Amino acid sequence: MSMKDAALLSAIHSVNPHLEPAAGEAHLEQFGARYRQVFTPAEIARHIEALARLDRNCPVILYTNLHDQNRIECVVLSHDYPYAFSFITGILGCLEYNIISGDIFTGNRQKKIIDRFFGTTGSTLPPAEWERELKKRMNEIFLLLEVDNGLE
DSSP: OOHHHHHHHHHHHHHOTTSOHHHHHHHHHHHHHHHHHHSOHHHHHHHHHHHHHOBTTBOEEEEEEEOSSSEEEEEEEEEOOTTHHHHHHHHHHHTTEEEEEEEEEEOSSSOEEEEEEEEEEOOOSOHHHHHHHHHHHHHHHHHHHHHHTTOO
């Protein structure tokens, strides 16, 4: 492990002291060098916790952040399924989310995804209602993917 990775693991552990060091190390190894550059230690700690909670009752975890009047960050964490990316972007499009940029990560061993999008929305729904609708639709499709892929 490089000194830079050791420092990052230390920062992640300071955010979440309950996190097992081996879990943090495995997570960083799984998602690669670019992932470590894109996300902060606090975000990485949050991802590790979220991915550990995934199961058939919670097949997807979604975080949204409103950055200004109309710019929204969406982070989707789940198992990697065939066509998952198409479903994610399709749902975002149906909710009038215009993707400006994204960072897509697939774990190399556990086949989990962390997909982050930045975009704007032309939706007339208030932000809290838009977020509820997004979470509802993502949960519905990922529940179907769980069943379809025999993970139920």
